[in-house]
Structures are given as structure tokens and as C-alpha cells.
Amino acid sequence: MxxxxxxxxxxxxxxxxxxxxxxxxxxxxxxxxxxxxxxxxxxxxxxxxxxxxxxxxxxxxxxxxxxxxxxxxxxxxxxxxxxxxxTDKRYLDDLARQGFATVPTTFIAPGESVPADALAGHVVVKPSVGAGSNGAALFDGDPAGASAHLASLHERGLTAMIQPYLSQVDTQGETALMYLGGTFSHAARKAAILSRGMSWSTGLYADEKITPCQPTEAERALADAIVATLPGLAYARVDLLPTPDGPVVLELELTEPSLFLGMDAGAPERAAQAFRALLG
Structure with missing residues (x-):
């Protein structure tokens, strides 16, 4: 058969x-x-x-x-x-407790109060359950607008997350490292999304500008260390943002990530081999 x-x-x-x-x-x-x-x-x-x-x-x-x-x-x-x-980005707290560098994140569930000054400055407010930038919004010196957006998420029964906007992404982009069967495959650079107008050609996720890239040694070291704690997975994608102190984890994608297979000529075949190996 x-x-x-x-x-x-x-x-x-x-x-x-x-x-x-x-x-x-x-x-x-x-x-x-x-x-x-x-x-x-x-x-x-x-x-x-x-x-x-x-x-x-x-x-x-x-x-x-x-x-x-x-x-x-x-x-x-x-x-x-x-x-x-x-599927709930509160996993970032787990990664931070394990000692991995992550984007500082405050989670606010419906009914919980917002810490003083959490919405001041340049911040991103988004739901802890979300994909493709759905529900994410950027605010710069607009705590009232950020508070209104947070309240709208709470009205939908969603836990909100607040993160500082790490502005180096505007010039350096976000690095996505793809792993297939636990082994590093390839990487891609994603241009900043929230600081520019977003488009939604499919209706399910924001369109992204993606280019191939070679991760830095620091990016590889961080992503490799995280993936090493996750044996037995078919795939993983680690999304990193640049900071003056080195890369930090924005997201760890283990559920339904785009693997950007078009960014490397051998990536589609490597993915097929990794998925075929699951039959063994």
C-alpha cells in the first residue's frame, strides 16, 4: 500500500x-x-x-x-x-526563563490592569494568539491609541501583548532561520511590516518582502540553541530581531510557519526529504 x-x-x-x-x-x-x-x-x-x-x-x-x-x-x-x-505567544516567557534572549514582552489578559507607562513610547500591541500580523498595530507616542487597541483585543476575549518597537528592524530587517528535521536549512530576511503600509492579498496574512540571507554567527548560535531543546520536530522557524546587544527572539514558529522554500534552491527537496522521513 x-x-x-x-x-x-x-x-x-x-x-x-x-x-x-x-x-x-x-x-x-x-x-x-x-x-x-x-x-x-x-x-x-x-x-x-x-x-x-x-x-x-x-x-x-x-x-x-x-x-x-x-x-x-x-x-x-x-x-x-x-x-x-x-499557538499562544506566552511561550516567549518560557523561552526567557530558559535564558534565551527574547523581545521584552508584557502580557495583559482581559480584566488585568496595564502597568504604568507600558503603552508609552514606540510600542507594538497585538494578540498573544495570532498569525500573519493579524491584530498587530504600531504606536509611537500615542498611549491613548495603544490603550484603545488593547481594549479592542480584550473585548474580543483575547490576551494582549505589548512589546517595544526595536527600530533597528527598519534598516536591518528581521531574520528568519528555517530548520528541517532539526537541521538548519536556510535563512531569509524580512523587511519591516508594521512601520509601513500593509497589504493583504490572501486575506489571511500580511504580504511580506522576503529576500535570501546568510544569518550571522550570533543569530545561528541563538537559533541553534533553541532548536536543540526541541527534538523530534519536522520543522521550526526562529524569527530574530537585531538589537545593539545582539539578536533577540521575536517568534518561535512551530505550528504553521511559511518556510520560504523559494529562498534557497535546495530547500524544497530538503523539506520533502524531512517530511518523507516521518514515514519511517
Missing amino acids: TARIAIVTTVELPVPDADEELLLPHLPEAELVGWDNPEIDWASYDVAVLRSTWNYTDRLDEFLAWGERVGQVTRLVNPIDTVRWN
């Missing part, structure tokens, strides 16, 4: 993601399947690889319950325990 791999997307995505278009020719065992398609027999797949499930943020409980069910009938990667932890 031929092995089958589900590359998990959403029925809401109007076209296949760019990563998927590059991956599938190298992985004939795989097919695109919407997580939110109720007609799918998940037990018919040997492996289900989470990829472009970008609408889960508005349906998190439903998504996690789906993952629990699927994980009982096939191999879900990354695993549901990892996904549950990673």
Missing part, C-alpha cells in the same frame, strides 16, 4: 501557498488537505503535516480539538502538545 502524506492547509486559502507549490513536485506521496474539511478521513493518511492552516487563530479551540482527534488516528506533526504550547 502506498504511503500517504497530508499537507494540511485550510479550505479558506484561495490558492496553494508558495511553499506548497514548490514542495509537492518533490513529494508525490503528498496531497493538500484542508484541516477544516469535515469530509476528510484522516486515518487514511500515514502522516499529517501542518502547513498553511492560517485561519486557526479565530478558531483556536476548534483547531486544537481537531488536532487531538487527528493525532489519535495518524501521526500529526508537529505534535499537538507542541502546537498547543506554540
Whole structure:
């Protein structure tokens, strides 16, 4: 019987993601399947690889319950325990407690008071559960506007997170390091999004300007150290921002990250090999 791999997307995505278009020719065992398609027999797949499930943020409980069910009938990667932890950016507190350099972050749940001066200066306010810059807003010397945005997130029942805007990103960009099967694959540089006008061609995530890059030794050291604590994952993406004191973690993407496979000629085949190895 031929092995089958589900590359998990959403029925809401109007076209296949760019990563998927590059991956599938190298992985004939795989097919695109919407997580939110109720007609799918998940037990018919040997492996289900989470990829472009970008609408889960508005349906998190439903998504996690789906993952629990699927994980009982096939191999879900990354695993549901990892996904549950990673879909709420409060994991940044866990990374900081482990000694990793992260963007300083204050989390404010609905009903909690905001610390004095937390919204002053140049800050980003966004939901702790979110993807593709959805719900993220930048404020510079506008604590009233930042407070109003935070209140709007709370009205939706969302925990808000407040971070200082690290302005070096405007000139140096954000570095994304991709790991496949635990091994570093390639990196990409993302231009700042929040400080310029955003566009939303798919409706599910903000359009990004992406270019290939070589990470610095400091970026590799930080990302490598984090990924080394996460054995057994099919993929990981570590997003870093520059500071005068070195790189810091903005996000650790273990659920549905774009892997920017088009940024390196060998990346699609490496991804296919990593996903095929899950069948063993």
C-alpha cells in the first residue's frame, strides 16, 4: 500500500501557498488537505503535516480539538502538545526563563490592569494568539491609541501583548532561520511590516518582502540553541530581531510557519526529504 502524506492547509486559502507549490513536485506521496474539511478521513493518511492552516487563530479551540482527534488516528506533526504550547505567544516567557534572549514582552489578559507607562513610547500591541500580523498595530507616542487597541483585543476575549518597537528592524530587517528535521536549512530576511503600509492579498496574512540571507554567527548560535531543546520536530522557524546587544527572539514558529522554500534552491527537496522521513 502506498504511503500517504497530508499537507494540511485550510479550505479558506484561495490558492496553494508558495511553499506548497514548490514542495509537492518533490513529494508525490503528498496531497493538500484542508484541516477544516469535515469530509476528510484522516486515518487514511500515514502522516499529517501542518502547513498553511492560517485561519486557526479565530478558531483556536476548534483547531486544537481537531488536532487531538487527528493525532489519535495518524501521526500529526508537529505534535499537538507542541502546537498547543506554540499557538499562544506566552511561550516567549518560557523561552526567557530558559535564558534565551527574547523581545521584552508584557502580557495583559482581559480584566488585568496595564502597568504604568507600558503603552508609552514606540510600542507594538497585538494578540498573544495570532498569525500573519493579524491584530498587530504600531504606536509611537500615542498611549491613548495603544490603550484603545488593547481594549479592542480584550473585548474580543483575547490576551494582549505589548512589546517595544526595536527600530533597528527598519534598516536591518528581521531574520528568519528555517530548520528541517532539526537541521538548519536556510535563512531569509524580512523587511519591516508594521512601520509601513500593509497589504493583504490572501486575506489571511500580511504580504511580506522576503529576500535570501546568510544569518550571522550570533543569530545561528541563538537559533541553534533553541532548536536543540526541541527534538523530534519536522520543522521550526526562529524569527530574530537585531538589537545593539545582539539578536533577540521575536517568534518561535512551530505550528504553521511559511518556510520560504523559494529562498534557497535546495530547500524544497530538503523539506520533502524531512517530511518523507516521518514515514519511517
